[in-house]
Amino acid sequence: MRGVNDPSTLPVVLRDRQPRDLPTLTRWLSDPGVEWRRWDAPYFPAATTNETLRAYVEHLGQTAPDADERVIDVDGECVGMVNRSEEPPEGGGWWDLGILIYDPAAWGGGTGTRALALWVADTFEWTDAHVVTVSTWSGNERMIRAARRLGFRECARVREAYVVEGERMDSVKLDLLRAEWEAH
Numbered sequence: 001m002r003g004v005n006d007p008s009t010l011p012v013v014l015r016d017r018q019p020r021d022l023p024t025l026t027r028w029l030s031d032p033g034v035e036w037r038r039w040d041a042p043y044f045p046a047a048t049t050n051e052t053l054r055a056y057v058e059h060l061g062q063t064a065p066d067a068d069e070r071v072i073d074v075d076g077e078c079v080g081m082v083n084r085s086e087e088p089p090e091g092g093g094w095w096d097l098g099i100l101i102y103d104p105a106a107w108g109g110g111t112g113t114r115a116l117a118l119w120v121a122d123t124f125e126w127t128d129a130h131v132v133t134v135s136t137w138s139g140n141e142r143m144i145r146a147a148r149r150l151g152f153r154e155c156a157r158v159r160e161a162y163v164v165e166g167e168r169m170d171s172v173k174l175d176l177l178r179a180e181w182e183a184h
């Protein structure tokens with residue numbers, strides 16, 4: 001399903017992680033063969049990503065939900081996560097946003113655009129962000145298009161910075177100012 005006319009009508013909410021989400025999260029984060037890993041920072045060596053994800057699953061099981069990391073919920077089910085981190089210096093007003101929907105069957109139907117819109121709104125509401133960014137690579141057209149649709153603009157491109165499946169790809173960053181979002 002491509003080119004959803006109005007993702008804002010989809011039943012997508014962002015919420016705190018709950019204990020009942022852990023089996024789903026563990027399953028999607030622990031399987032090295034899942035499709036999402038071909039799209040989310042695929043230029044890192046698999047062994048490094050395996051170790052990062054192993055530590056992350058452990059962290060999820062041991063920590064309370066965090067305001068900077070929320071579950072994407074569709075009809076009561078956890079389908080992915082959003083996160084954000086402040087770029088240094090603290091209080092400088094620049095936050096980088098991340099998004100991941102685990103199941104490829106859920107891609108291309110507007111869920112990512114809707115979840116990212118909710119995450120941008122949440123970030124501007126609950127942080128002092130002046131500008132938000134999304135960081136990706138040139139092959140991830142779904143990510144770039146979802147961000148552009150919300151008003152993000154390309155602000156940086158490092159050409160041929162990464163190797164993905166033997167091919168040189170660009171590092172791409174898109175930005176969105178608070179004032180642009182409020183006028184949107």
Ligand SMILES: CC(C)(COP(=O)(O)OP(=O)(O)OC[C@H]1O[C@@H](n2cnc3c(N)ncnc32)[C@H](O)[C@@H]1OP(=O)(O)O)[C@@H](O)C(=O)NCCC(=O)NCCS
Pocket residue numbers: 002003004007036039040041080099100101102106107108109110111112113114135136137140141142143145146149
């Ligand atoms: C990136 C991601 C969050 C986007 O969410 P999504 O629900 O798939 O995206 P949407 O359906 O909301 O929008 C995708 C856009 O890409 C387009 N698109 C859909 N399928 C596409 C495809 N196969 N190729 C290119 N563009 C595609 C859609 O038409 C839409 O653009 P439009 O609004 O201009 O028509 C999701 O695909 C995902 O989690 N992927 C795996 C992990 C990942 O890449 N995370 C981001 C790392 S930086």
